[in-house]
Amino acid sequence: MAEYNSLELIRLQKIEELKSEGIEPYPTRANRTHTAAQAITLFTETEQDGPESQPVITLAGRIRGIRSMGKLTFAHIEDGSGRIQLFLRINEIGAEALAFFDKMMDIGDFMEAEGKLMRTKTGEITLHVARFSLLAKSISPLPADKDVTQEDGSVIRYAALEGIELRARQRYADLAVNPEVRETFRKRAKIISSLRRFLDNHDFLEVETPILQPIYGGANARPFTTFHNQLKQQLYLRISFELYLKRLLVGNLERVYEIGRDFRNEGVSFKHNPEFTQLEFYWAYADYLQVMDLTEQMISYTAKEVTGSYKVTYQGKELDFSPPWKRIEMRQGILDVTGIDIYAHSQATDLEAAIRAKGYHPPANTTRGKLIDYLVGEFLEPTLIQPTFIYDYPRDISPLAKSKPGDPLTVERFEGYAAGFELCNAFTELNDPLDQEQRFIEMGRDYTAEDEELNLLDEDYLRAMRYGMPPNGGFGMGVDRLTMLLTNKHSIREVLLFPHLRSEEQSGSDSTGN
């Protein structure tokens, strides 16, 4: 049962009074004829015809502010298009209706109002209300109860909902009072539709592949597990789309992509959520260089569509997504920032010694690839503010990428970076079933038996490959991360409507935690 505070109890009392007067606090239908934005456009077009010729219109929205002045009352309502002022005067609506408005209507209520548009003394386009009615009574007060529109159109909010936790837990209230949050999620939708349009225009076919998978793979992460009761089958929530999308290349679908949810049972941080939106595409007869070209086209196209420019400001820095992006060979990039030439150290032990000789502290007893990855993450990645491709990765941390001809330790792989973090990951895909089987086995050898990150050997994937897979380039990108960049948000929680949060059930009610 809900427990009501004193403000809510007063509104519940009002609901009872409404009902006793035969007024439905939650009527079934509304009769809106115009949105707030349409009304303002309409008035600017018809104002010169004089007040008498103004049409009678009906607006609907949520009450955001009330200023009662005795025999007249001003209010603002807000709908999906914006905000508009209402003017209620005793001359038109009568003493009884005005008293009803002042007594029974609250900030947060939905209402509709009928009347003609006018302009007030201060010049604001306003609905001169002849009739109004309640559409939905609000019981809990909205967290932001005061705000004001400036002359330049910006809105200053007082006592706004600001706690990040509360905003994420009660996103509905956050959205209701913070228009810029609504704008962030409109941009997010636009990002996804732009990516989709770009790929559709390049003859990619959008597909959907299983989220519930008997074997997970395609990335190195711990999965969520679940169970199918009737089949008595252990299943995993996918950690990537890769292996299913590449099966489709075997089936002669030459260009495929999927935008959907991945699930990784890992730590949560400002850039990691347990479920996140991923874009992957696979492109037959292309290699990683062509994928690089397409990537910078796709992301710059999306940036332009969403923000109107190739240049965006992120956390105070201007990022320029105009193609071409800077391209740095990994060996050279590491050499530049650390002075270590990874090609001079083909064994993990040599490389580790070389790193320690520089006074750094790499992970001990690991593979050459993981040492290189440490160097990239620690020294190179933070320097990559402008969009940059790092290319040619070590083979042993890239089990699904194709070797670079003539270089057995290196694969044709690149990652795209911006603002100092990884945005996307792509390679010339391994299409040799015998090599792939060998890689899976090698991967298995790098991990202990209990290691959940183990890439389970996917026999069906190898069977598909044996039918023949065309040479191809593949690509994966975190859509949430791109959204952070294009909406200037530091935390992934700001670009997810309902980010993962711990349960609040025990909060403040029980000290035992049970």
Next chain:
RNA sequence: GGGCGCGUAGCUCAAUGGCAGAGCAGCGGCCUUUUAAGCCGUUUGUUGAGAGUUCGAGCCUCUCCGCGCUCACCA
């Protein structure tokens, strides 16, 4: 999981170990062009939960819950 920090009214925030407060919202008045309307009056609390130290705890100690930052993990 480790480290650091935070949690006070519906919202935003104050309060040397010594009577828990302000603004907004709410409630009662006045007010026929306001827009953070204004003026007068007024209500609102298990200070996240529990235990301890103390004559006395919002403040100090411990445990727990939640959140933030950060490190690790996430190639």
